[in-house]
Amino acid sequence: MxxxxxxxxxxxxxxxxxxxxxxxxxxxxxxxxxxxxxxxxxxxxxxxxxxxxxxxxxxxxxxxxxxxxxxxxxxxxxxxxxxxxxxxxxxxxxxxxxxxxxxxxxxxxxxxxxxxxxxxxxxxxxxxxxxxxxxxxxxxxxxxxxxxxxxxxxxxxxxxxxxxxxxxxxxxxxxxxxxxxxxxxxxxxxxxxxxxxxxxxxxxxxxxxxxxxxxxxxxxxxxxxxxxxxxxxxxxxxxxxxxxxxxxxxxxxxxxxxxIKEKEREQLEEIKNTKRSKVARYMEIVKLGWGHELRYNELKTQIELLDKPLDLDQVRLRIALEFDLDVPMQDAQAIVENLAKENTYHPIADYLDTLAQQYPQPDLSILDDLASRYFGTDEPLHNLYLRKTLIAAVARVKSPGCKHDEATILVGGQGIGKSTFWEKLFGSNWFTDELGDANEKDELMKLHRFWGLEWAEFETVYKRKDVSSLKKFMTTKIDPIRTPYSRSLKEYPRQSVLVGTTNEQEILSDPTGSRRFWIIPATKRIPIDQLEEERDRIWAAAYALYRSGEKWYLDWEDLTRQEEMNKDYQTEDPWHEKIQSFVRNKLEVTLDEIFRHLNIETERQDMGFTKRIAAILRCLNWQKIRKYVNGEWVRLWQQLKIKVDILGGSRGIVQGDVTSDVSTQKDDYQKINVDVLGGSRGIVETNVNNHTVNLNVKNEGDRVANEPAQYFQENILNSIPLDPPQKPTFIFEGENKGEESNPSPKSTENTCPRTSLPLPQPFEVKIDSPLGTSTCLVTPQKIRKKDGRIESRFEFHLANGITSRKFGSISKKAEAEEFATKEITNRIHEAIKHPSRRYSVEQIIGTMLEPEVIWVQGCKCVEVPEHPVNSWYVFETPTGDRIRVAGDNEFKLET
Known part of the structure; x- marks a missing residue:
């Protein structure tokens, strides 16, 4: 050698x-x-x-x-x-x-x-x-x-x-x-x-x-x-x-x-001389051997030795074999639990914190179109469902027990990877698809040992569980559980989220509780390889949004849209058509009348049948009231009063089926606004959910102002059939001019696939910054019948080279400009603060009478304006000093 x-x-x-x-x-x-x-x-x-x-x-x-x-x-x-x-x-x-x-x-x-x-x-x-x-x-x-x-x-x-x-x-x-x-x-x-x-x-x-x-x-x-x-x-x-x-x-x-043996003997002798309590001596001895290797897993609520679960049934034997000590079972369990909890950790929280270090500036746009990319849907709300599910999952870990009583359900054919998607997203060690009867203690503990829990074959959940108990289960935030070897109940805040998969289309049997289910159709084979590659960046973005304060629940507008979309997944009760036919020409009806129509004898009229009929009536837009009849108060059901507003158009006859465009608001007399875009004035024959519609409308006159044309509502009752036809006024046309404008000749080239009405032309928003010019192309896509808002695509091309896409609904051009400007500003501010960028910053030195302007090079941005709290850019110089400037023109990016 x-x-x-x-x-x-x-x-x-x-x-x-x-x-x-x-x-x-x-x-x-x-x-x-x-x-x-x-x-x-x-x-x-x-x-x-x-x-x-x-x-x-x-x-x-x-x-x-x-x-x-x-x-x-x-x-x-x-x-x-x-x-x-x-x-x-x-x-x-x-x-x-x-x-x-x-x-x-x-x-x-x-x-x-x-x-x-x-x-x-x-x-x-x-x-x-x-x-x-x-x-x-x-x-x-x-x-x-x-x-x-x-x-x-x-x-x-x-x-x-x-x-x-x-x-x-x-x-x-x-x-x-x-x-x-x-x-x-x-x-x-x-x-x-x-x-x-x-x-x-x-x-x-x-x-x-x-x-x-x-x-x-x-x-x-x-x-x-x-x-x-x-x-x-x-x-x-x-x-x-x-x-x-x-x-x-x-x-x-x-x-x-x-x-080693001599050192152990010295340590044991020291323990004997310093600890009178036998249990305290046992604890010190076990700590010498296992102290650094015992950990408590907060997710699994279990004790681990050398990263493997420690069987508490065998802990007394293990201590006897490794330490030559005879420790009573109860003392042995208490000792290892105490030592383990000195090294408490949460694997998912650690994972998220590691991602935050690995991706300090994550690409948030990766969450904008997740459902579109993975499931093939073009509905913006489906992308929002998945985005908020991810943020909710992060929130449940970082703030256990926080409110999240929704479940995201994937609907699609067999073999396209629905369950595999959830497993790969949450991680196989933190996911289970074996959620059974949650009333059982062992099943309930699963909620506190996994991050994501799947209801496989979700359509069977309603069949297996009472609807009210299902609601209670989903809304519970803290579970009281007595674990093995515990003498008392302990409260466990939930750290998990519920998801589901199904191959069936009709899965919702309770129309009043459907808001808890965010349903996403999967129309193509899910790219699992892509998910595995993007997983860390997806969770990094979700964690960043959680820390920025983004909420994980739907707003009122999205809830209204969700209620409408979930009707596609409602189960059809066999009694639905019979009851619908029976009440079609009625204004009021009692349950007894419906029971007789269904040939159900009095002795069979139990609470289950009553709830079933009530659910159908609510689905048909009826409400329960108390009314004074023949000297006594009785309970009966009354058809909802409906107001139909016709928007714009020429005079003539309107025939429209707006079954899927009915939105309800909960008042004493629930009102349904049905917006029929375009059409003509005159006789209105509209079928709402196949019901007879009572037209209670009053003449409010033509309104042409700064509002979008969808809100230029003209009621037809006292109109003159022979009035000359009027062209509808659409958003972005003549806005803020105080007068009606003629629509652009090009406005008829793009039409809404839902209403066949002309869509406004796409337009661009430009924002200049020290990094360059950023743009957002706003493309109107669909007009909502229920509220007239226009669903639009926002395509961002930022000055730092990043592109992203978002979807949202707008009613005015100004609203779209405000949203685009805010989004671009936020993204550019993030880019300006990137630690790799250096700027030359304008600084005024000298006296007030003889000021001198210099440019300080090599500065990095540490603060950006956050109105109304702060309106300054703050830069740190290479020497550690700070310079405050107010305008974009007071600093420039160094190449």
Missing amino acids: NNLNTCLNSSTKAPKHIDTHHFKEWESSAVKYFIISKNVKSIHDSLEVDKLLNRNNKRRHKHSENLVPCWAVSGIDPLTDEPTLLGVQVKPDTPYLNKEGKQQKYLSASGYGAAPLFLNIGIEEYWKGVIEDKTEPVFLTEGAKKAGAGLSIGHATISIPGVSTCRKKGRLHPSLELFTGLGRVFYFAFDNDVMTKRQVQTALLAMARELAATGSKVMVVQLPPGELKGMDDFIAAKGEEAFNALVDSALTIEEWHDQ
Whole structure:
């Protein structure tokens, strides 16, 4: 081995295949240039990383973009010197988040099993020579850089993926077994912080026994406590001679074991002298062995030891075997619970906080059209459903028990990936599709062990559960539960959200409670690969919106739209047509009359039938009242009074079926406004939900002002049939002019697919800023019959190169301009504050009589205007001073 050091010449310039910062990282770990250049490679292609790690092999287009850039190190076969993927290590520049939301600095290839890593040092058959020469000491450590540091100072160092790995069923890994034999000395050189852990000590002793059984001798290099944790850190800071001194003073495995026992005896003696209570002594002893490894998982409400659930039924036995203590069961459980809760964590909260660090300025536009991209819907409200579901899920974790009594339901055919979508979105460890009867304690506990819970085959939920109990279940925010081994009930605020899937179309049987269900149709196969690639960025954006204060419930306008859309998913009661036919020409009706019409005898008229009839009557727009009849008060049902407003158009005959455009407002006499756009004046024959419509209208006269034409309501009762025809006035035409304007000739080219009425022309909003000009193209798409508002698409092209799209309803051009301006301003302010941007800022110096204007360069923006609280931009100079300016023209972006 004398020629080893001669090959390890150093250089400060990184090889072409290694990024400079990757090279510097390895060089700072005391690894010589030659070893770095032979074994390390920087990778920027996600496909190449996936091939190296043996993952995503079946995907053609989606790969691990979140893993690049990275460095990768792979070794060689110790017998043949051939390159191998066994023991490969990859370190992304951005730590990888696993399924549990934990960061992983280093990744290994899947499907190959845990294996040692043998670095290539450029000497032919070097490792084969070590195998044959039993007098050559072999060092075992964890990590490629540590192995490289050892090899750089002439020690044959092998990296193993963990002290408890490279062993299976009592046998060493075959590659490691090659080096064993009589005369061989193995040195354990693991990090100083892991050597003090009881589980690590146990694993090292087990490995030492297996090595000793081959005739090998085992020594332990004891790195001193402190910040220099690994052998590479120690060598880089103290040098080769200092490390060799540690090797010379290494303990045999037997001496090290005796040292551990002696230290434990001293600690136990100290505990006995300081703790009188037997239980307190037990607790201190368990804390010495398990203290750092016990944790309490707030999501699962369970105690974990070494990241695995600890079986409380077996805890007394485990303590007896590991600590030689006989602790009563109740005391044992109390001890581990107390210690675990000192290390409380919430995996989802940690995951979200990690995302916030990884994506400090997330792309919020990723949530604008989620439903459109994943499910193929073009309804803006469906995108809003999914956006608010995500924010609600974040809120339930960050503010457990907050109000969220809705469930988002995916409706679509079999095999398109509905359930898989929810599972991948929430994460398989934080999701379940096995939500049963929530009245059972075990089922109720699921609400407190998962983030997302799916009602699979949602149509069966109504059949299985009483509607009132279902409402109560969904609106409950805190569940009182007595867990095993607890003597009293404890209150558990809900941290989960409910979702669902179904293949059926008719799933809602209670029209009064349908607001709790946000239903999204899935019309195409859901791109699951795309979801896996976007998942972290989706949750990062949702978390950012939650922290910014965006609410996760629908406003009144959206609720009205939702109520209308949910009618498409209502179940049809067999009695519906019979009752509808019976009440068609009536103004009032009693339940007795309906029971007789349905041929239901008095003795069978129970509460279930009564509720069923009442639900149908409400669906038919009837309401229950009390009325004084023949000297007594009676309960009966009365048809709702309906006001029909006809908007604009020429005089003549209007015939329209507005079954799906009826909106209700809850007054003493519930009023339904039916807006029929266009048409003619004269006789009105309108069928509302197939009911006879009472026209109670009064002449309000023509109104032409600054309101949109949808609100220019002209009632027909006293109009003159022979009046000359009038053209309707639409929004954006003659606005703010105080007079009626002729519509643009082009306004008839685009028509609403719902009403066949002309749509206003698209227009553009422009906003100038120091970053450049940002624009928003507003494209009207549909006119709502129920309120006349125009559903429009807003396409944003920001000065910083970001594009996004939103949908919303407007009634005036000014309203659209206000929304677009506000959105652009907010986005530009976010971009201006980006920490990577630097500005030249105008500053006035000198005296009031002799002011001088200078431009301070290299400033970064730390505050932007937030009206009405603040109207200033605040910049921080390179020296730490702050400059306040009021206008966009007082600073400029540096190129």
